[in-house]
Amino acid sequence: MKLKLFTTILLANLAVAAQAQKADTAQVIVHYKFTHVRDTTARDKPLNENMVLLVGRNASAYKSYDRKLREEQMRRSVMEQVNSGSTNFKLTSPGGPMGPNIEYYQYPNDNKFYINERVVNNYVIEEAMPAPAWKITADTSTIKGLACQKATTHFKGRDYTAWFCADLPYRVGPWKLNGLPGLIVEAYDAKKEVLFNFDGLEKVDPTAKATNEADQLSATGRTIIVGAMGGDGNQNPNVIALPKNAIKTTPKELSELKEIMRKDPQAFMQSQIAAMGGGRSFSMNSGGAAGSPVISSVSVQRAPAGTAAVINNPIELPEKGAKK
Numbered sequence: 001m002k003l004k005l006f007t008t009i010l011l012a013n014l015a016v017a018a019q020a021q022k023a024d025t026a027q028v029i030v031h032y033k034f035t036h037v038r039d040t041t042a043r044d045k046p047l048n049e050n051m052v053l054l055v056g057r058n059a060s061a062y063k064s065y066d067r068k069l070r071e072e073q074m075r076r077s078v079m080e081q082v083n084s085g086s087t088n089f090k091l092t093s094p095g096g097p098m099g100p101n102i103e104y105y106q107y108p109n110d111n112k113f114y115i116n117e118r119v120v121n122n123y124v125i126e127e128a129m130p131a132p133a134w135k136i137t138a139d140t141s142t143i144k145g146l147a148c149q150k151a152t153t154h155f156k157g158r159d160y161t162a163w164f165c166a167d168l169p170y171r172v173g174p175w176k177l178n179g180l181p182g183l184i185v186e187a188y189d190a191k192k193e194v195l196f197n198f199d200g201l202e203k204v205d206p207t208a209k210a211t212n213e214a215d216q217l218s219a220t221g222r223t224i225i226v227g228a229m230g231g232d233g234n235q236n237p238n239v240i241a242l243p244k245n246a247i248k249t250t251p252k253e254l255s256e257l258k259e260i261m262r263k264d265p266q267a268f269m270q271s272q273i274a275a276m277g278g279g280r281s282f283s284m285n286s287g288g289a290a291g292s293p294v295i296s297s298v299s300v301q302r303a304p305a306g307t308a309a310v311i312n313n314p315i316e317l318p319e320k321g322a323k324k
Contacts, residue, residue, distance in 0.1 A: 021107055021114075023241035024056035025206070030183065031065065031199040032174050039310040040193075047309070050199070053174055054240050055183065058110075060172040061240045063103040068237075105242060106172050113176070114242060119261065122243040123254055130176040132160070143185050143198050151180055157317025158189040168201075175315070194315055204238050 030053040037046045050065040105114040106129070113129045116122055132153040139150035141163060148163035155177070162173065166182035173184025174196040188195040249257075 021059065021105075021110065021112060021242060023239050024059040025236075026054035026056050026061075026204045026238040026240055028055045028168070028170075028183075029053070029202050029204060029238075030055060030174075030185075031201070033195075033197040033199045034174070035195040035197070036315060037193040038313055040313045041310070051174060051196075053172070054238065055170045055172060056240045058107065059240045060106045060170070061103060062106075062174050064101070067101065104175060105240070106178055108171050108178065116243060116246060117254065119254070119257060122246045123249045123257075124242055124246040125249060125251055125254065130155075130178060132177060132179055134162070134180055136180070144200065146185055146198075146201075148185050149182070156315070157319055158191075158194065160187055160189050162187040163198075193313060 032051045032053065034049045034051045035046050037043050039045070052063060052065045052068075054061045054063075101118040103116040105116065107113070108129070111129045113127045115125045115127060117125070132155040134151045134153045137150045137152065141148050141150070143163055143165075146165045147167060148165050151162045151164060153160050153162070160177070162177060162180065162184050163186045164173070164180040164182040164184050168183035168185075169181075170183045171180060172178045173180070173187065177184050177187055177196075184196075186196060186198045188197075
């Protein structure tokens with residue numbers, strides 16, 4: 001009964017968040033090497049993940065670069081099998097440890113902040129715009145050719161040091177960090193348990209066209225729709241926009257959904273398919289050119305799962321004296 005009610009709520013909120021903000025286009029892409037000591041009993045085995053910050057005129061999006069590469073590997077695998085003429089498809093989800101499938105969207109001009117988390121479907125939570133209280137110091141440093149200035153703050157239970165570049169007039173940064181008079185190039189907490197290390201910056205060519213893989217696949221005579229592999233519905237990777245198929249939710253509802261997934265995976269998958277009208281399930285159509293081979297089978301496999309990550313040191317810590 002609870003699952004049915006939960007699905008009804010999700011359907012009611014479907015795609016509401018995606019219409020909340022206008023799409024923007026990245027002007028620069030900032031690369032970070034993110035390190036997080038999630039388990040204090042195994043400090044020599046932190047989470048390491050390559051991240052990117054897409055920075056536009058009015059918005060920014062912070063997401064995992066590693067995860068996008070793995071999804072691209074899966075898409076390429078599909079294309080290779082299609083082009084080979086195979087009728088038996090095998091999809092393997094690349095393995096390896098990764099952080100939560102979460103993206104952060106900042107809209108400073110509108111004072112809006114969104115968190116998108118994919119749990120089969122995309123779920124969007126709206127939060128108050130983070131507002132770290134920065135103290136800008138006179139200290140300066142050059143980080144990979146960028147002239148930077150130091151700032152400090154206490155934010156989300158940790159003492160952070162950040163280096164920002166005033167020559168890049170964007171008041172954003174990685175994760176939930178923002179509000180300095182220049183792009184936050186690097187940041188880390190006092191214990192060096194959370195680090196955002198600058199790994200390069202590239203300017204976006206506004207005239208470059210994104211490759212439309214759907215058109216390439218259609219040209220083979222078959223159309224492949226693999227909703228379960230992810231994606232946000234934006235074919236241009238430089239577009240900053242909330243997923244078009246996003247479902248607006250709350251932290252409490254999302255936590256309850258994850259608990260349902262843990263206790264009853266089959267019921268969870270049914271609720272996800274219902275929430276998206278079936279559009280997120282794996283589907284294939286073979287109605288292309290005459291004589292195109294019929295797709296006879298699809299095998300979806302996951303890479304062997306490793307040991308579940310221990311997280312006793314979340315990135316956001318409770319403030320001392322705060323009520324639990």
